Amino acid sequence: xxxxxxxxxxxxxxxxxxxxxxxxxxxxxxxxxxxxxxxxxxxxxx
Amino acid sequence: xxxxxxxxxxxxxxxxxxxxxxxxxxxxxxxxxxxxxxxxxxxxxxxxxxxxxxxxxxxxxxxxxxxxxxxxxxxxxxxxxxxxxxxxxxxxxxxxxxxxxxxxxxxxxxxxxxxxxxxxxxxxxxxxxxxxxxxxxxxxxxxxxxxxxxxxxxxxxxxxxxxxxxxxxxxxxxxxxxxxxxxxxxxxxxxxxxxxxxxxxxxxxxxxxxxxxxxxxxxxxxxxxxxxxxxxxxxxxxxxxxxxxxxxxxxxxxxxxxxxxxxxxxxxxxxxxxxxxxxxxxxxxxxxxxxxxxxxxxxxxxxxxxxxxxxxxxxxxxxxxxxxxxxxxxxxxxxxxxxxxxxxxxxxxxxxxxxxxxxxxxxxxxxxxxxxxxxxxxxxxxxxxxxxxxxxxxxxxxxxxxxxxxxx
Numbered sequence: 091x092x093x094x095x096x097x098x099x100x101x102x103x104x105x106x107x108x109x110x111x112x113x114x115x116x117x118x119x120x121x122x123x124x125x126x127x128x129x130x131x132x133x134x135x136x
Numbered sequence: 137x138x139x140x141x142x143x144x145x146x147x148x149x150x151x152x153x154x155x156x157x158x159x160x161x162x163x164x165x166x167x168x169x170x171x172x173x174x175x176x177x178x179x180x181x182x183x184x185x186x187x188x189x190x191x192x193x194x195x196x197x198x199x200x201x202x203x204x205x206x207x208x209x210x211x212x213x214x215x216x217x218x219x220x221x222x223x224x225x226x227x228x229x230x231x232x233x234x235x236x237x238x239x240x241x242x243x244x245x246x247x248x249x250x251x252x253x254x255x256x257x258x259x260x261x262x263x264x265x266x267x268x269x270x271x272x273x274x275x276x277x278x279x280x281x282x283x284x285x286x287x288x289x290x291x292x293x294x295x296x297x298x299x300x301x302x303x304x305x306x307x308x309x310x311x312x313x314x315x316x317x318x319x320x321x322x323x324x325x326x327x328x329x330x331x332x333x334x335x336x337x338x339x340x341x342x343x344x345x346x347x348x349x350x351x352x353x354x355x356x357x358x359x360x361x362x363x364x365x366x367x368x369x370x371x372x373x374x375x376x377x378x379x380x381x382x383x384x385x386x387x388x389x390x391x392x393x394x395x396x397x398x399x400x401x402x403x404x405x406x407x408x409x410x411x412x413x414x415x416x417x418x419x420x421x422x423x424x425x426x427x428x429x430x431x432x433x434x435x436x437x438x439x440x441x442x443x444x445x446x447x448x449x450x451x452x453x454x455x456x457x458x459x460x461x462x463x464x465x466x467x468x469x470x471x472x473x474x475x476x477x478x479x480x481x482x483x484x485x486x487x488x489x490x491x492x493x494x495x496x497x498x499x500x501x502x503x504x505x506x507x508x509x510x511x512x513x514x515x516x517x518x519x520x521x522x523x524x525x526x527x528x529x530x531x532x533x534x535x536x537x538x539x540x541x542x543x544x
Contacts, residue, residue: 093483094469098420101378101427108385113392 137224140231142361147229147236150356154243157349158185158250164342164404165254168397168449171334172531173258175541180253180265185246187266188273192242193217199278201228201241204288209279227287229359240356241281248277248305254449255313256320256521258331259528262536264519268511272312276507280308280500296496297470297478297489299368300357302412302462307500310456312508313447319512320521322446324528331448336397343400347376350407354414367474368414372407375426379406382430390434398434401454405433408458413466416478421469425462433458460497467493 162181166174188196195215202210214220222233229237249269256265283289284298291303298304323331333339354372358365383402388394409429410422417425436453447453467490470481480486512521522528527535534540 092420094418094424095420098423098427101382101424105378105381105385105427108389112385112388112394 137226137230139222139224139233140360143229143231143359144233144236146361146365147232147240147356147359150352151236151240151243153349153352154240154247154356155185155349157243157346157353158182158247160342160345160349161247161250162342163338164346164400165257165339165449167335167338167340167342168254168333169257170331170531171541172533174334174338174533175539176262176532176536177253177257179262179537180257181250183266184250184253184269187269188246188249189242191270191273192238192245196245196273196278197238197241199274200245200281201238201286204282204286207288207290207293208282210282210286231360237359240359241285244301244305244353245273245277245281248301248309249273251305251309251451251455252313252316254451255317255447257448258532259320259323259448259522261520261523262532264515264521267515267519268316268521271511271515272508275511276308276312276504277304280304280503283499284496291496291499294495295479295489295492297416297466297493298412298463298496299415299466300354300411302408302459302466303496303500306408306411306455306459307463307497308504310452310454310459311501311504313451314445314456315505315508316512317445317447317452319509322444323448324525326446327444333397339397340400343403347403347407350376350411353407354411358415364415364475367418371417371419371422372410372414374419375410375413375422375429376403376406378423378426379403379409379429379433382427383434384430386430386434390438401450402430402434405429405454405458408455409433409462409465412459412462413469416466416470416475416481418469418471418474421465421471424469425465428461428465429458432461460501463493463497464490467491 158181162178166178169177198212198214199210202214205211220234220238224230224232225234249272281304283291284304351369355365355369358368380399380403384394384399387398406426406429409425413425433454436457437450440447440453468482471484472480479489481489523535
């Protein structure tokens, strides 16, 4: 295995393993308020 | 010399692919600006496609690739495509019509000044842009193209490796973008109000089209439909994907979220960085180049933000720094196992190649800085570079072109 391959493998390992420690979600998502009007099914016809 | 139909077909198709990159760049940039400036931003790319197409056949190709003068510039013997016919030119592409090579190179000359337009987006006067682009293509792009690619050019003779334009296209445009951003100054409200991209989907579409067109840019630079084009195609895709993954991961760590626009910018950084190396490195080299591009270009944006330079669409960070990394990496990872007509890099026993690459990088940086600064100052004597404040507030679509982008 040559030096280029070793560096390439290390590069991939850094990126792929990095995903294991990254946050699942950064921001707290506020619950979306859905109005009654939006809850009502809409009938669509041509 | 016998014309090879396969090679000719591939180079002409590649020219068409590279042509597509310029409007793709318009969409990439267009999505990143505010909605009042999207049309003017796309117009920069579209207009340059037209302008340089004419400049190139009149005198650009002759200056860049014509008979060598003092190892610095091509002569005027090929002006108006005089002596540029259908007989192959053995110095550049021995198996395709000379005009096929000329039109392929034309598309490189087209996209290079279009790249710079991202730096002065949302504030440059259109008339000043027209003059600047014509002068820049003539006095900055054409000489550098001759130094690196022209038969007899001094960097060509020195042995500098630049397969598809890391030095000629990306360093020149990226560094010039930085100079342009500094000379024009910051946009109104820069640093006080956030300038959000008005249409991220447009930018993603532009990035994907750039990726597609880049296969012509890099694999087409083999100027033959064979093994070298295949290798260039594979490493281009590999480095691009790796850079996008790396940028997304770095930004995810830094900003705590995986940015979609970041992934797209990372892909472009990877495309830029692999460009000079695409005909010289294997896939492992491409992975390292892509990884490096994702890291250094992202870091360059952080630096640019910290020093408050308003390079509006980060042309310097992606193209200037990415091109520099790619040119340097070519000197590290090039191997004659991929291209027997080139040279090995440091990791394959030839440290001298790194020095040659550094000379080429320094020359491209130096000429781009000097040339761009002088051209901007000259243009400013005749046409103010920036629009007036009220025009900037109104937006360039209306103030410069009298047309809104959207009637929504």
